[in-house]
Structures are given as C-alpha cells and as structure tokens.
Amino acid sequence: MKHLTLGFIGLGLIGGSIAKALRAADPKTTIIAYDINKDSLSLAKEEGIADTITLSIDASFATCDYIFLCAPVSENDENLKILKKFLSSSCILTDVGSVKSGIHRHIDELGLSGQFIGGHPMAGSERFGYVNSKAILLENAYYILTPSDSVPAEKVVHFRELVSSMGAIPLVLDAELHDYVTAAISHLPHITASSLVNLVKDSDSKDGIMKMIAAGGFKDITRIASSSPEMWQQICLTNTENIASLLDTYIEALTLIKEKLREKDSQFLYRFFDEARIYRDSFIETSSGPIKKSYSITIDIVDETGALASIATMLALNNISIKNIGIVHNRELEEGALRIEFYEEAAIKTAGEILKSRGYTIHEKK
Numbered sequence: 593m594k595h596l597t598l599g600f601i602g603l604g605l606i607g608g609s610i611a612k613a614l615r616a617a618d619p620k621t622t623i624i625a626y627d628i629n630k631d632s633l634s635l636a637k638e639e640g641i642a643d644t645i646t647l648s649i650d651a652s653f654a655t656c657d658y659i660f661l662c663a664p665v666s667e668n669d670e671n672l673k674i675l676k677k678f679l680s681s682s683c684i685l686t687d688v689g690s691v692k693s694g695i696h697r698h699i700d701e702l703g704l705s706g707q708f709i710g711g712h713p714m715a716g717s718e719r720f721g722y723v724n725s726k727a728i729l730l731e732n733a734y735y736i737l738t739p740s741d742s743v744p745a746e747k748v749v750h751f752r753e754l755v756s757s758m759g760a761i762p763l764v765l766d767a768e769l770h771d772y773v774t775a776a777i778s779h780l781p782h783i784t785a786s787s788l789v790n791l792v793k794d795s796d797s798k799d800g801i802m803k804m805i806a807a808g809g810f811k812d813i814t815r816i817a818s819s820s821p822e823m824w825q826q827i828c829l830t831n832t833e834n835i836a837s838l839l840d841t842y843i844e845a846l847t848l849i850k851e852k853l854r855e856k857d858s859q860f861l862y863r864f865f866d867e868a869r870i871y872r873d874s875f876i877e878t879s880s881g882p883i884k885k886s887y888s889i890t891i892d893i894v895d896e897t898g899a900l901a902s903i904a905t906m907l908a909l910n911n912i913s914i915k916n917i918g919i920v921h922n923r924e925l926e927e928g929a930l931r932i933e934f935y936e937e938a939a940i941k942t943a944g945e946i947l948k949s950r951g952y953t954i955h956e957k958k
Contacts, residue, residue, distance in 0.1 A: 595620040596754075599659035601649060601671050603627040603636055606688045606713060607662030608725025611641050613758035616727045624652050627663075632722035649674045656680065658754070660711075661687040661695075665826045669698050676702055684747055686711040690774055690823075691831040692738045692767035699740065709751050710738035710767060712774070713760060720820040728759070735760035738767040775834035780842060782824055783835070785817040887915075887940055888933040892953040900930065906950065907932075912943050 595618060600607045603625045611623055625642040626649055627633050636642035646652050649671060653659060659675065661668055668687065679685070685708045687695050692710045699708040715733035735755045739748045748764070755762040765773070788810070796802040828835060852860045893899045900917070907914060916933040934940060944954045 595622070596657045597622040597624070597655050599623075599653040599656035600625045600627075600642075601653075601659065601661050601675065602663030602667075603629075603632050603642070603722050604662060605716065605720045605722070605725050605729075607660060608632070608636065608641070608722040609715070609727060609729040610660060610662070610688070610713065610758065611636070612725060612727035613730050613760075614754070615641050617757040624656065626653075627722075629722070635722060649678070651678050654678045654680055656683050658684050658686060658751070661685065661689075664822060665689050665691065665694070665830055668695055672698055672702055672704070676704065679704075679707070681707075683707060684709055684743075684751060686751070688713055689830075690778060690827050692770045694830045696738070696740065696767050705740040706742045706744070708740045709743055709748060710740075710770075711755075712736040712738070712770065714774075714778070715760075716819070719818070720823070731759040733760050735762050736770055737762055737764045738770050739764065771831050772834050775831055775838050779827055779831055779835050780838050782816050782819065783828070783839070784842075785814045786824075789814050789817045886933055887935070887937045888931055889940055889944060890955045891930045891932065891947060892955075893930050903930065903932075903947070903952075906946065907943055910942070910946055912939050912946075 596614075598611070598614060598621060600611055600623065603611065604627075607625075607627075611625065614621055615623065622644075623642050624644040624646070625633060625636055626646050628647070630647065633642065633645040633647070637645050644652055653675065659679070661671065663671055668689070672685075675685075685699070685704060688711055689695055690712060692712065695710060696705075696708070699705055713730055713733060713735045715729050735758070737748065737751065737755070739751075752762040752764075792802045792806065792810075849864065852864075891903065893903070904914065904917065913935055914932055915935050916931075918931055932943070934943065947954055
C-alpha cells in the first residue's frame with residue numbers, strides 16, 4: 593500500500609477536518625500544510641496532524657500526490673498561480689468550495705484541467721476555524737466531485753477511494769449542475785436563515801422578548817446563520833445567478849402564501865404544510881444517506897441533582913447504548929424534559945420498558 597503525501601492550502605474547519613480524517617484513515621500519510629494563521633498551523637503540528645507546516649506556498653508541496661485548496665474562494669486564483677510553479681505533473685489538485693464553475697474556469701485558464709477534480713464536502717458547522725475541525729465531520733456526508741473532462745478516469749477512481757476512506761459518500765456531478773443544486777439546498781437556506789434572524793433583530797421590542805423566548809423551530813431553522821460571514825459573502829458573489837434565480841422563485845412562493853393567508857384559504861394552507869411534511873419525511877432513510885431516522889424517546893424527569901446520571905446508569909447496566917442525550921429546553925415541538933437517542937430502533941422498546949417499570953413517563957418520538 594502506498595502512503596500518500598497530501599498538501600493543504602488553508603487549514604480551517606473543512607481543511608482541518610479532511611486532514612484529520614485522512615490521518616485517521618492512514619497514520620503514515622504525510623501531510624504538508626500552509627495557512628496564514630500561525631496558531632492553526634502550530635496546533636496542527638502539535639496534534640500530529642501536519643508533518644510539515646509553512647507560512648508560504650513553496651517547494652514543500654512539490655512531492656504531493658494530492659493538494660487540497662481549502663483557503664477562501666477569493667484567494668484560489670492567486671494561490672494557484674503560485675502553486676503552479678511547484679506542482680508535480682502527477683499531482684491531483686482539488687478544492688472544497690461550495691461553488692464549482694468559478695474554480696473550473698481558473699483551472700482551465702492556468703492549463704491545469706488534466707490535474708483537477710473539483711470537490712465539495714457537504715458537511716460543516718456554524719463554527720469555523722481549525723480549532724473546531726474534527727475527523728467525524730465528514731462521516732456519512734456526501735462529498736461531491738466535479739472532475740474536469742480531461743482528467744484521467746483512473747485518477748477519478750482513486751480520488752473516490754480516498755474520499756470513501758474518510759467515511760464520506762462520493763458523488764460525481766457536472767460542475768454547473770452542482771452549482772444549481774447547491775444554490776437550492778444550501779445557499780438559499782443560509783440566506784433565509786440570516787434573513788429570519790435579522791427580521792427578529794429589527795422587529796423585537798426594546799426588552800428583547802423575541803430573543804428571550806426564541807427556541808424550538810426558530811432555533812432549528814436559524815442555526816446556520818451563525819456560520820462564517822466571509823465564506824457566505826464569497827458564495828453569494830460566486831454563485832450569484834443561480835441563487836438570484838431561485839430567490840425569485842422563492843419570493844413568488846412567499847407572495848402567494850401571503851395572499852392565501854389574507855384570504856384565509858384553509859384548503860391551500862393545509863395542502864401547503866402537508867405536501868412539505870410528506871416530501872421532507874421522504875428525505876429520511878434508515879440505512880443510507882446523510883439524513884437518517886432518529887430513534888429517540890423523551891422522558892419526564894424532575895429538575896434535581898443526579899436525575900440524568902441515574903437514567904444513564906440504569907440504561908448502561910442493561911447494556912443499552914446511548915447515542916445522544918440532552919435536556920429539552922423548549923416544549924414547542926415535543927413532550928418530555930429529557931431526550932435520549934439510540935443507535936437502533938429495538939433499543940427504544942427495551943429502554944421504554946425499563947424506564948416505565950421505574951415509574952418514568954415515556955414519550956416515543958414518532
């Protein structure tokens with residue numbers, strides 16, 4: 593087995609997570625990292641993720657089998673011009689940007705199409721920077737590949753295998769199709785989330801009552817509004833036409849809903865929510881895909897010291913593994929004060945029987 597040499601131009605949340613995932617997949621991988629943030633580089637070195645760190649794009653990258661372009665999109669053009677001087681002819685270049693058409697144009701202009709496979713790991717967090725990176729960020733996430741037409745087919749196969757080794761799910765798409773699809777399911781939702789947050793900010797009373805009670809649905813739908821403003825500024829400036837076109841369609845849909853609300857059209861409103869519910873529920877798969885069915889229950893517990901630990905211990909003694917556990921701070925969408933998520937459906941019944949026998953009230957999440 594050949595142990596790869598990997599280069600990273602930029603080591604933020606995504607670059608750092610990829611580096612960590614590939615390090616975990618093969619501890620003998622050699623990783624070379626460049627970033628303008630000295631602290632990120634020092635931490636990557638200290639953690640044993642980066643073997644070589646550099647504050648400039650230099651000959652350190654000449655031996656790389658793959659180089660991941662993970663700096664902000666606006667810096668790719670200049671970074672590529674510098675990197676080209678040190679690039680091995682056998683090296684595959686890839687990026688991690690949410691928009692693919694622009695980077696493909698830069699690659700074509702530099703005559704590097706035969707060495708480029710565009711990449712978009714569809715994973716992330718509202719937090720950013722290397723300090724928040726983690727190998728499991730990519731686990732079971734789609735990782736879209738947009739190879740140039742002139743890149744050798746076997747290179748694409750090998751890169752797919754590399755992506756799979758991170759625990760991600762590779763999917764090959766045309767670059768332009770990718771940009772339209774992600775405008776709908778990623779870029780527009782971020783604009784919507786930020787718009788809702790700003791709406792509440794501008795509409796709230798002086799004592800901030802909206803902000804104080806915002807939870808449940810509002811909290812869920814606006815979580816992504818905490819993402820990097822620099823990154824989303826660049827995405828909007830590079831996938832402008834697709835986002836604007838879909839935004840037009842979305843505004844038309846909202847206008848229609850506003851009209852139906854004022855008309856008090858009950859049949860339309862019911863159909864609107866029901867069709868959305870049915871289609872959203874179809875996203876959930878039990879064995880594959882990034883959105884999986886959740887096996888969980890909620891429990892009524894009293895607010896006292898040791899209550900949570902007592903339940904966790906009880907389940908552990910009965911060999912029931914807990915995937916996630918947490919307090920439900922808002923009862924808007926579900927009953928119970930403690931939510932427990934399991935790895936498999938069978939655990940719900942067993943855990944429910946044990947807890948009920950101890951006097952707990954159980955609410956199974958449908």
